[in-house]
Amino acid sequence: MKEFNDLTEKQLASREVFAGKIMNVLVDDIELPDGHTATREYISHCGAVCVVPVTEDGKVVMERQYRYPIRRVVREIPAGKLDGRNEDHLEAAKRELKEETGITADNWHSLGRYVPAPAYSEEDIDMYLATGLHYGEQKLDDEEFLCVYEEPIESLVEDILAGRISDGKTQIAILKAYKILKGTL
Amino acid sequence: MKEFNDLTEKQLASREVFAGKIMNVLVDDIELPDGHTATREYISHCGAVCVVPVTEDGKVVMERQYRYPIRRVVREIPAGKLDGRNEDHLEAAKRELKEETGITADNWHSLGRYVPAPAYSEEDIDMYLATGLHYGEQKLDDEEFLCVYEEPIESLVEDILAGRISDGKTQIAILKAYKILKGTL
Numbered sequence: 330m331k332e333f334n335d336l337t338e339k340q341l342a343s344r345e346v347f348a349g350k351i352m353n354v355l356v357d358d359i360e361l362p363d364g365h366t367a368t369r370e371y372i373s374h375c376g377a378v379c380v381v382p383v384t385e386d387g388k389v390v391m392e393r394q395y396r397y398p399i400r401r402v403v404r405e406i407p408a409g410k411l412d413g414r415n416e417d418h419l420e421a422a423k424r425e426l427k428e429e430t431g432i433t434a435d436n437w438h439s440l441g442r443y444v445p446a447p448a449y450s451e452e453d454i455d456m457y458l459a460t461g462l463h464y465g466e467q468k469l470d471d472e473e474f475l476c477v478y479e480e481p482i483e484s485l486v487e488d489i490l491a492g493r494i495s496d497g498k499t500q501i502a503i504l505k506a507y508k509i510l511k512g513t514l
Numbered sequence: 515m516k517e518f519n520d521l522t523e524k525q526l527a528s529r530e531v532f533a534g535k536i537m538n539v540l541v542d543d544i545e546l547p548d549g550h551t552a553t554r555e556y557i558s559h560c561g562a563v564c565v566v567p568v569t570e571d572g573k574v575v576m577e578r579q580y581r582y583p584i585r586r587v588v589r590e591i592p593a594g595k596l597d598g599r600n601e602d603h604l605e606a607a608k609r610e611l612k613e614e615t616g617i618t619a620d621n622w623h624s625l626g627r628y629v630p631a632p633a634y635s636e637e638d639i640d641m642y643l644a645t646g647l648h649y650g651e652q653k654l655d656d657e658e659f660l661c662v663y664e665e666p667i668e669s670l671v672e673d674i675l676a677g678r679i680s681d682g683k684t685q686i687a688i689l690k691a692y693k694i695l696k697g698t699l
Contacts (some may be wrong), residue, residue: 336580336587336659347532347539349555352634354532354539359582367657370534371583372557372634395521396632397544398556402521403632441677443685445630446637447581447588449537449557453680472552474521490693492626495638497682500628504689504699508675514689514699 336362338369346370374452378422379408379498381440381506382432382459388479389503390430390462395474404480405496406503408454418455426459428468430477435461440505443498456502458509482507486514521547523554531555559637563607564593564683566625566691567617567644573664574688575615575647580659589665590681591688593639603640611644613653615662620646625690628683641687643694667692671699 339360347354353373361367382390389406396403409425411418419437426432440456467477486507489500508514524545532539538558546552567575574591581588594610596603604622611617625641652662671692674685693699 336578336661338580338582346534349531349539349541350553351555352539354534354537356534357582361657362580362659365657368535369582370536393521395523395547396629397523397542397554398634398636399629399632399638403629405632439677442680443682444581444584444588444680445682446635447584447590447681449583450631450635451583452631453584472546472550474547476521490690492624495627495629496632497628497630497686500686501682501689504686505675508699514693 338362338367341366370449372450372452374410374450375414376411376418377408377452377454378411378418378425378457379406379443379454379502380422380426380457380459381406381502382426382430382434382462383482383506383510384462384479385460387482387510389482389485389506390432391478391480391485392429393476393478403496404494405499408498419457422455422457422459427465428470429473429475431465431467432459433463433465434459435463438509440502440509443501445497454498456498456505458502458506482510523547523552526551555634557635557637559595559635560599561596561603562593562637562639563596563603563610563642564591564628564639564687565607565611565642565644566591566687567611567615567619567647568667568691568695569647569664570645572667572695574667574670574691575617576663576665576670577614578661578663588681589679590684593683604642607640607642607644612650613655614658614660616650616652617644618648618650619644620648623694625687625694628686630682639683641683641690643687643691667695 341358
């Protein structure tokens with residue numbers, strides 16, 4: 330078995346191989362822990378946020394959204410990218426919740442951080458629980474189509490544990506929110 | 515609020531804009547639900563698997579691995595890509611567990627599917643719980659450096675709920691495994 334105390338891979342060079350509208354792809358030359366060189370391909374990403382908005386009667390405000398890469402409609406919690414690397418995560422969560430659902434919330438609670446694909450993406454997602462909800466008007470981007478609806482948190486937890494919800498951030502954020510609200514799962 | 519019964523986005527054209535060693539990037543022209551056109555950028559991916567290997571005394575076989583895109587060492591469960599789109603997921607899980615840790619297991623239990631980044635990646639990850647472990651020899655790829663170690667599942671669940679484990683698949687798969695093994699969280 331190979332044993333190295335320091336697993337760090339050192340950047341030697343970096344080049345952008347694709348610059349798109351929602352993603353840029355980088356290929357870096359790196360030095361491995363054993364001194365050999367290799368390349369690493371990955372997506373640069375400014376970070377994202379997601380929110381579990383819970384109503385007073387224990388329902389989660391959810392979205393149905395078509396996710397083109399996996400070619401199906403996904404049940405997921407409100408989420409979105411930061412406006413830039415310097416946007417405050419909590420402010421971004423408030424902005425995304427308002428844009429996608431029209432909702433503002435009195436109480437915000439951190440659910441920790443979630444790294445979706447550390448093998449090939451810089452992205453991290455800060456997760457929040459929002460309660461004390463006030464309803465307002467949705468303001469979607471032109472190319473954004475989604476249906477907002479509500480679902481009891483108990484049935485969502487049941488669906489997550491039974492494997493009926495696939496989206497990663499939705500699984501983990503709802504399980505953590507439920508554990509905080511109810512004390513057990 | 516925009517309301518559409520059918521949220522499907524239809525593929526009009528597809529082109530590969532980057533072909534790398536671990537990822538290919540596609541840009542598709544699509545038709546939106548309202549008939550307008552747009553583009554979708556995403557990573558093509560053949561799929562992946564991850565495993566929560568639990569010892570008889572309730573420890574999880576874990577890995578510490580440097581994840582270059584996020585520039586830090588990550589605590590995570592054994593995982594890897596399918597060898598191709600046709601590889602059986604369970605067989606891939608057995609292969610990856612053996613390659614990365616040297617372990618084979620008597621009992622395999624599905625923990626469902628996990629989609630890490632449906633906004634920009636095709637990837638899905640099938641999750642498994644493995645028990646009845648037998649130790650053998652690790653067989654890592656040349657460019658793969660990781661430390662295998664064991665940690666009690668209770669302290670991992672505590673760390674996940676406290677936000678001290680960031681990797682998405684590790685968070686959800688361990689919470690689900692614990693719920694199955696102990697009946698509660």
